[in-house]
Amino acid sequence: MYHFSIKPGETIVITGCSATEKEAFIDLLLGLQYPDCGTILFDDHPLETIAPPSWHAHIALITQNAVLLDEKIAGNIAYGDNRCANEAQITAAAHASGAMTFIRQLSEGLQTQTGSLTTPLSTKQRQQIAIARAILRNPSILILDDFPRQEDCNDTDLLPVLEALIENRTTLIFSQQVPSLKNIDRVIVLEDGDIAEKIKYLDYSPHY
Numbered sequence: 001m002y003h004f005s006i007k008p009g010e011t012i013v014i015t016g017c018s019a020t021e022k023e024a025f026i027d028l029l030l031g032l033q034y035p036d037c038g039t040i041l042f043d044d045h046p047l048e049t050i051a052p053p054s055w056h057a058h059i060a061l062i063t064q065n066a067v068l069l070d071e072k073i074a075g076n077i078a079y080g081d082n083r084c085a086n087e088a089q090i091t092a093a094a095h096a097s098g099a100m101t102f103i104r105q106l107s108e109g110l111q112t113q114t115g116s117l118t119t120p121l122s123t124k125q126r127q128q129i130a131i132a133r134a135i136l137r138n139p140s141i142l143i144l145d146d147f148p149r150q151e152d153c154n155d156t157d158l159l160p161v162l163e164a165l166i167e168n169r170t171t172l173i174f175s176q177q178v179p180s181l182k183n184i185d186r187v188i189v190l191e192d193g194d195i196a197e198k199i200k201y202l203d204y205s206p207h208y
Contacts, residue, residue, distance in 0.1 A: 003038075004188065008140075011171040013178055016190040022174050026145060029172070031055050060139040064146035065123060066130035073103060073129060074110040080133030089136060097132035098161055099125065124158075131161060142166060144173045 006012060017025065027033045028040060031047050040047040047055065060080065068076050077093055078085045085093075090110065094100040102125055106112040114121065121129075134142065142165065163182060173179060178187055 006170060006172075007185075008170055009168060010185045011166055011173070011181070011183055013173045013175055013184055013187045014190065015175055015178065015187065017174070021190065022145070026061070026143060026174070029143060030059065030061070058139055059141045059143065060134035060137045061143045061145065062127070062130050062134055064127070066126040068114050068121070068126055068129060070115045071113065072110065073099075073106075073112050073114060076114065076129050077110075077132045077136060080135070080137035085136055090132075093132040093136040094129075096135050096161070096164070097128045098157055099128035099132050102128075127158070128161075131158075131165065135165060140169055142169050142171045144171065144175075146175060 014022075014025070024033070028035060031050070031052055034048050042050060042055070069079060073094075074087070074090050077090045077099075080093075081089070087110075091100070094103055094110065103109055103112070106117075144162070159180065166181070166183075173181075173184075178184070
């Protein structure tokens with residue numbers, strides 16, 4: 001059984017878990033399933049007592065293989081703000097995520113229908129749209145599932161984008177290796193279904 005507390009604004013890396021354990025962990029955090037024993041608390045409130053729409057409004061999830069809706073790129077980004085965002089906000093989020101670099105090369109730009117592309121969007125491009133969606137949502141809690149590989153960060157400048165997104169918000173990063181981020185507060189190592197190690201991880205300043 002896992003037992004630990006997360007302070008507001010902390011960046012925590014969780015490593016050592018299997019794919020199945022990670023998926024179950026994320027489902028629990030999203031309130032898609034509830035623990036068989038124990039309780040997940042948010043500001044001392046059991047998670048199961050919080051209405052899912054209210055809880056999900058606090059969270060953004062970015063995965064390595066981001067899934068997009070079959071609609072316009074603008075709509076995919078606006079989904080992060082329950083489709084309430086205007087064009088200026090969507091464009092600003094696309095610029096901040098770096099997605100605008102490839103979007104402006106599309107014939108219809110932000111109005112391009114994702115399902116109509118002759119060449120499907122790459123994994124990196126889908127992830128940039130997912131990051132733009134999270135930027136627009138501006139959540140208090142960010143979950144990164146499978147942090148981008150170092151070579152992907154270098155190729156697309158994702159690392160500084162994610163640094164900016166993580167700043168001043170509670171962040172959980174699920175990764176098999178500790179990512180090269182400036183400010184990681186703790187690394188939690190899981191082993192055989194339990195916490196094997198908690199590492200204070202400060203004063204690491206990578207160069208990019």
